[in-house]
Amino acid sequence: MADTRRLVIVLGDQLDLEAAAFDGFDPAVDTVWMAEVAEESTHVWSGQPRIAVFLAAMRHFAIALQDAGRALVYTRLDAPGNVGSLAAQLAQDLARIRPSELVMTAPGDWRVLQAIQAVAAEAGLPLDVREDRHFFTSVRDFAAHARGRKALRMEHFYREQRRRFQVLMQDDEPAGGQWNYDADNRAAFGPDGPGFLPPRSTFEPDAVTREVLDLVARRFADHPGRLDSFAWPVTRDQALLALQAFITDRLPLFGRYQDALWPGDPWLYHSHLSAALNLKLLNPREVVAAAEAAWRAGHVPLASAEGFIRQILGWREYVRGIYWTRMPGYADANALDAQEDLPAWFWTGATDLACLRDALTQTLAHGYAHHIQRLMVTGLYALMLGVQPRQVHAWYLAVYVDAVEWVELPNTLGMSQYADGGLMGSKPYVATGRYLERMGPHCQGCRYDPAQRSGERACPYTTLYWDFLMRHEARLAAHPRMALQVKNLARLDDADRQAVRVRADAIRRGEVGALHG
Incomplete structure (x- = not known):
């Protein structure tokens, strides 16, 4: 040659x-x-x-x-x-x-x-x-946007993107008169659950894929996860079919229920297109255009189209810009000085927390969990436990089929773990078990009570929330979006605080949350 x-x-x-x-x-x-x-x-x-x-x-x-x-x-x-x-x-x-x-x-x-x-x-x-033309914007474009800004909020970048590429716009104003529809996109399912769900797009492995599955099962037998349900799109033709099925079947209700949780139902109304996008089997322009066309044709509510497009045109482009303008130092960010080890059961799903067990077991089975499960179930637990951010990053990069470092690292370190000190997120996303109770029914079948912060039945999320606020009280007392939460610590007397610390220490030692035997 x-x-x-x-x-x-x-x-x-x-x-x-x-x-x-x-x-x-x-x-x-x-x-x-x-x-x-x-x-x-x-x-x-x-x-x-x-x-x-x-x-x-x-x-x-x-x-x-x-x-x-x-x-x-x-x-x-x-x-x-x-x-x-x-x-x-x-x-x-x-x-x-x-x-x-x-x-x-x-x-x-x-x-x-x-x-x-x-x-x-x-x-x-x-x-x-x-230059990777797969993206709407270049790294140079993002660097120009970021120049001189102390914080880099996605919303500012997203509005620039909408105007620049004339997506969901009416002249120079956003379609419908507002830039986002978050308030309309936070519904939980009713007590009877989601009911009929449009099926996920699945693709029966052909001879090429079956050969790969056999190879992986042999060569990586000691790696986490399973292959018995493998049905991801692995060709461009399959990815295009998955895109069309999402636009037609699930996008109409995606917006309303994008944050909802339901036990045993990993797919819900989500697109499941991120792996195909990140492998470059799909171009984000065609994905955004399909969602916008469905809205303009009257097939999809504006709130659903906007909520989905924001993930592609806004968030996806934004995290790539963060990654390439902040590396390599960004990978070592640890603004909260978190030093705990990731619990070993993150790799097995062996926990008695119902919501966390559901998210972990489906992640290991399919290599997939939706954004609320990543941010507010697995990520929230790691953040409040105080896990070293590099370990959290390594886990997310390892287990999800859509994980490529440019998108996974900023999502994990910046958005989920607040390790960059607020460059991406306006505050640490911390919450008690009550948040998870509102978003799905897991708490009804769980041994822990989200209303209790200490004692044998206290939900570890609730305990760790109060423990997090105590550990970072001085750091967050003047934080404009955390000050009210920190002030709630005044409700805890010395005995309450000590009880929370005792319970949190037991959680960190693995005496609470882990399934043994």
Whole structure:
């Protein structure tokens, strides 16, 4: 392969035939390079569903590349000579392929970018890192927005995006006269539950995917999670079908019930499109356009369309900007000096807290949980327990099928754990068990009482809420959005405070919450 001009590096989350890395691709002299390496499943102890999504999507994309007539060097995980590391595999293959230049679309992981840059430098090859056109905005756009701002609120950025791209706009004003419909999008299900739910889009594994599932089950048998219900879209055609099904069947009620919880029902009205988006099987422009078109056609309420579009056009673009303008230091943020270890049962679901057990077991089974389960069930518990943010980050990156570091890290450290001290979130998102009681019926079948903050039946969320306020009382007393909550500590006399501390210490020692035996 001595005449190779450009070697186009394609990573496992860059599965787009129209990516910038392919601009000017000449099949006569250019070659695509892809590799499955164990390192990407072990640098955090990735769950089996996440590993399988990436590998299955990569192998299907390799077929699409060959069908498009693009020369391809593809190393499978189980191939003889696979050295197990992305950088080492690339270095080994460069010696054989001998290209004149390396080209890639900008990756979504700082670690990966640094590794590939080091390989290129060692080989003495130019590396052309091209803008990822998958996003509405560039990192430079976000840097310009962030310049001079002490805090970076998503709402300000989102309104700029709406105006710039004329999404859900009527002239220069937001459709319907307001920018967001949060007040309309916080309903819980009634006592009888959600009733009939439109089915989740599922895709029966084909021969390629079944081969991957068998490989993952063998090679990563000691990793968390299960594969028996694997049905994620792993091709562009499947992703487009999933998009259409969501727009037609679930988006109409998505807004109203997007924060609701219900035991044993992981899918509800959510889109389940984030993995396909993050693998680049879907383009966010087509997703946003489909949601807006459904509203303009009268098929979807404005509150639902806006609530969904805000996640794509607003939040998704915003967290990417935070990541790339704040790394690498952002990964070490720990504004609350949290130092506890993540409970071991986060990897097994072995807890007697009903809401947390439901979120953890479905996460391990499917590699999926919706945003309230991530922020206000698993994330809330870790935040109030005081878990070291890096450990929380590693868990989220490992277990969710849509987890790529550019989106997962800011969501975890900034929004969920308040580790950046308020750069992203206007306050720590802390709450007692009463919040979870309002959003779903888990508390009815739980051994703990969300109304009690101490004693044997006290809900750990409620105990840890008051313990959190006590531990951070001085820090948060003057916080504009936390001061009222901190003032409520005045209701606790010394005996109350001591009782909360005793119960919180028992929770941290694993004497409360964990299932033993």
